[in-house]
Amino acid sequence: MDFHNLYLFVKVVDRGSYIAAAKELNMPSSTLSRRIQQLEEQLGYQLLYRSSRQLSMTEAGALFYRRCQPLYEELSDATQGLEGELTSPQGNLKITAPVSLANELLNAWFFEFMERYPKINIDLLLSNSNIALKEEGIDIAFRIGEIHIADWVSRFLFTSRFSLCASPCLIERLDHPTTISELNNYPLILSRRSPIWRFTDRHGNAFNFTGEARLIFDELQGAAEAVEAGIGVACLPDYIVGEALTTGRLITLLPEYEPTGREVNMVYPHRQYLPTKVRLFIDFILAKTEEERKVMAAT
Template sequence: MDTLRALSAFVHSVELGSLSGAARALDTTQPTISKLVAGLERSLGVRLLRRAATGLSLTEEGQRFHERARRVLEDYGDAVADAREQVQQPQGLLRVSAPVTMGQRHLNAMAVEFLRLYPDIELELVLDDRFVDPREERIDVSLRVGGALPPDLVAKHLGSWPRVLVASPDYIAARGKPRNPKDLLSHDYIRYAAGDDGVLLEGPEGAVTVPVRSRLRVNNAVAMLDSVLGGAGISLQPTWMVAGHLADGSLVRVLARHTGPAQEVHLLYAPRRHQPLRVRVLVDFLAERVAQLPGALRKPTQLSGKRR
């Protein structure tokens, strides 16, 4: 029996939740995966997986074996990577996930630049506003804008970007400029469809929450920004998204002494003693480029490690 191949079939089946998922990931057939896992079980003398119409589940023995099997495969991959990196340039496929707006506005251009620097690397960008689990969806690096950090992933902090209130010059000319947070009550405020009714601001007088009126609610950041540019109202936007519009005058700051909660940006990836060279160069590249996005509060910190 090809032990490494059988271990790979087992680990992929567990992490992808099905034999068919493992077959697709390993570019083989479901019967082949089934035979490999069955052969592994015979060689160990224990049952690792329960197979049912509703899916796969681990036996008690399988639960203990899975983590060790995954580490064996990672160690083997690390050894192969170490040997190859002595004579090779970074190469292979990288899958990168990011929120849609960050991807459209900045990450796509960074990806084009990265591919010019490393001609033997292929990139697949997965742009999605939901949380993408790197382990389950075979993602090498995730760019996370805000939100909770998973405890089992390495998080590299890239910086903090404040949110600022903005509006179009035409809107301000027609409706006037708010002088204090309470003035927002008489203005049209554009917010996320799933967001809170109130806007939290930090200013000279401390923190204040204003129960703004939102006639327009949007579930997409690009559409929301387009609405603000079109004069539909005032919105709280991260500086990395609106710095260019503020510079060219297509947007103006509202309540310039007040800011909303800052957006924290991290790179997430699975903890491994030895990351493939292609992953390491991508992490270094994105850490440098993302930190240069306009409006950052401070420079990025060092590698933060797993959060617990």
């Protein structure tokens, strides 16, 4: 059996099409298809359904892929990481994170990691959409909220606290709200992905609020600028508005109701042997979040 054909089969499935795999392998897609057919003939089973619309595996193909793919990943990692293990950590890390979370918090950690490990390069993809991690070749992803990704490990980092806030000029004009329902009388700035505001009062009672938006946003820093400009009221993470609240450019509304925070998680592929560069990055981020928790506990 030509074991290189096994590798080609894994690549085709990983990339989702003959064309994408052929491009990465720098070979004609017709040659790649022929090599997969040779593998099927050697095995005596059809592995892939051939369709112009979508690549899919047969039952035999799915079983064969589950057996082969982890072996090839571990062999590839062992081969590529050997020099780094013996000398110094090196290689490329592809990371994705929400735009504002990276710009306001994570980027400083990324830069510090790069200073500590000068031979590890970072390819940073910032997006407020949940991109397809496997298809994009992501090593590490930062996600806000619940995580449901098969075959990926999720590590809790911290809970992002929120503040209901407005500009002093807006409140001077409209006065302070006294109940959650009164927020309907104010212009609202809402997130497209999280339009519902959730609160807990001092007695532990939960409240949900959904209002009509004056402004809908995808990017948090722009929303914070709109709040400061007096456009409306918003419920935003403290890593975005904390400094503006401290300096008085924004003020907190309804302090007796605490907005529900959201979990920030780090996710990475589940595998027995992580590449050194990935393991170092994970340990570094976990150490940084532990430092932050100690600082917050002391304040």
